[in-house]
Amino acid sequence: MLRDEVTRLLQELVRLDTANPPGNETQAAELLRGYLEGAGLTCELYAREPQRANLVARLPGRGEGPSVLLLCHTDTVVADPEEWSVDPWSGELRDGCVWGRGALDMKGHVAAATVAIATLARGGFEPAGDLLIAATADEEVGVDVGLSWLVRAHPDAVRADYCVNEGGGDRVVVDGRPVYLCSTAEKMSAPFKLRVHGRSGHASTPGIADNALVRAARLIQRVAEIRQPPRLIPETEALFSALGRVPAPSELERTVRSLPPELRATVEPILGIAISPTMITGSRRTNVIPGLVEVVCDCRLLPGETPEDAEPIIRAALGEDSYDLEWIEAVGGTRSPLDTPLWDVIESFVAASEPGARVVPVVSPGFTDSHFLREAFGTVSYGFFPMRTMSPDLAARLIHSADERIEVDDLELGTEFLLHVARALGSRG
Numbered sequence: 001m002l003r004d005e006v007t008r009l010l011q012e013l014v015r016l017d018t019a020n021p022p023g024n025e026t027q028a029a030e031l032l033r034g035y036l037e038g039a040g041l042t043c044e045l046y047a048r049e050p051q052r053a054n055l056v057a058r059l060p061g062r063g064e065g066p067s068v069l070l071l072c073h074t075d076t077v078v079a080d081p082e083e084w085s086v087d088p089w090s091g092e093l094r095d096g097c098v099w100g101r102g103a104l105d106m107k108g109h110v111a112a113a114t115v116a117i118a119t120l121a122r123g124g125f126e127p128a129g130d131l132l133i134a135a136t137a138d139e140e141v142g143v144d145v146g147l148s149w150l151v152r153a154h155p156d157a158v159r160a161d162y163c164v165n166e167g168g169g170d171r172v173v174v175d176g177r178p179v180y181l182c183s184t185a186e187k188m189s190a191p192f193k194l195r196v197h198g199r200s201g202h203a204s205t206p207g208i209a210d211n212a213l214v215r216a217a218r219l220i221q222r223v224a225e226i227r228q229p230p231r232l233i234p235e236t237e238a239l240f241s242a243l244g245r246v247p248a249p250s251e252l253e254r255t256v257r258s259l260p261p262e263l264r265a266t267v268e269p270i271l272g273i274a275i276s277p278t279m280i281t282g283s284r285r286t287n288v289i290p291g292l293v294e295v296v297c298d299c300r301l302l303p304g305e306t307p308e309d310a311e312p313i314i315r316a317a318l319g320e321d322s323y324d325l326e327w328i329e330a331v332g333g334t335r336s337p338l339d340t341p342l343w344d345v346i347e348s349f350v351a352a353s354e355p356g357a358r359v360v361p362v363v364s365p366g367f368t369d370s371h372f373l374r375e376a377f378g379t380v381s382y383g384f385f386p387m388r389t390m391s392p393d394l395a396a397r398l399i400h401s402a403d404e405r406i407e408v409d410d411l412e413l414g415t416e417f418l419l420h421v422a423r424a425l426g427s428r429g
């Protein structure tokens with residue numbers, strides 16, 4: 001039984017502590033290798049550091065169709081057992097759920113993808129193009145030993161035309177109709193630093209100084225108040241169109257406010273830029289007025305936007321003042337097209353598994369490993385793992401938090417979904 005098989009594999013995965021840092025993902029890669037080799041698949045472990053191996057297995061195709069990659073990561077965030085009602089590494093089966101760190105993010109998906117490709121291999125399935133699974137290390141932290149490293153060091157191992165990854169699959173109900181969210185693009189993370197200048201001095205005589213911290217307070221307030229008129233990008237247009245109607249720019253805010261809360265939470269961040277001041281460093285001594293203060297702001301841009309586009313907006317809000325603006329980095333912000341065979345396959349799965357349900361594209365407010373594939377190979381990569389039983393707001397509260405668990409029903413649905421993707425795309429060409 002698929003359901004029992006994927007449940008057992010997930011329990012075994014959860015029992016391996018791969019909290020990152022330090023990760024120690026090799027133990028998960030070894031477990032998966034044993035399981036996949038048992039199904040007749042050839043596996044390769046790629047490790048930049050011995051304890052942090054990535055696993056790739058391939059079901060060779062007939063060379064007549066597109067290659068398909070099932071992408072997942074084996075590391076998890078850390079867990080504090082004090083906060084949990086079960087041992088976070090127990091993999092306990094209780095109330096129809098598998099409990100433990102990583103059950104949702106994303107060992108459940110790892111187990112589902114592994115069982116899917118093993119099932120196909122055992123059944124003698126020969127896809128049109130290669131079918132791959134990559135269970136990678138180090139998604140949660142990013143010290144360049146996971147997919148970022150694989151695409152550079154072993155590009156032939158992970159290159160693929162299509163990829164299914166994490167980042168979507170939530171089910172929400174809009175106007176009485178079920179809608180599944182598929183992540184097709186991601187915002188760019190482009191944090192910047194403000195170096196705010198003043199003149200230092202002894203705090204006993206503030207009149208002789210020019211306090212950079214007080215100036216920074218003013219500038220932080222201005223950054224926090226940046227509001228751009230919301231705007232539509234192709235992904236949000238397609239989303240509203242699938243829901244029934246694309247609102248005019250003047251109605252956009254009102255339309256978004258009328259969405260159910262879970263969908264509104266997803267759509268609001270993708271209407272424009274989002275800036276949050278997050279870090280500050282000033283004087284190191286109580287009695288010294290700082291002459292320089294550094295403020296770091298988290299900044300998220302829409303796919304297609306660049307820091308150069310955002311800078312005039314930020315500068316206009318800050319006004320004339322004594323500061324420098326320095327961009328720290330720019331990561332993500334990639335998108336895949338919406339009109340693809342992979343999209344059709346996801347739609348056909350959703351329509352068959354829940355009649356009347358639709359799929360709509362969304363842009364992830366954060367980024368996943370998909371951007372490495374899009375940048376390196378132009379892979380069409382979507383985030384989708386359907387969740388029908390657990391509500392999206394409960395899932396959002398459990399991910400990276402205490403009592404993380406996945407419904408076995410959802411685990412089974414996800415396995416069937418990945419099987420469907422592999423079969424449908426693998427029978428093309």
Ligand SMILES: [Zn+2]
Nearest residue numbers: 105106139166
């Ligand atoms: Zn994840």
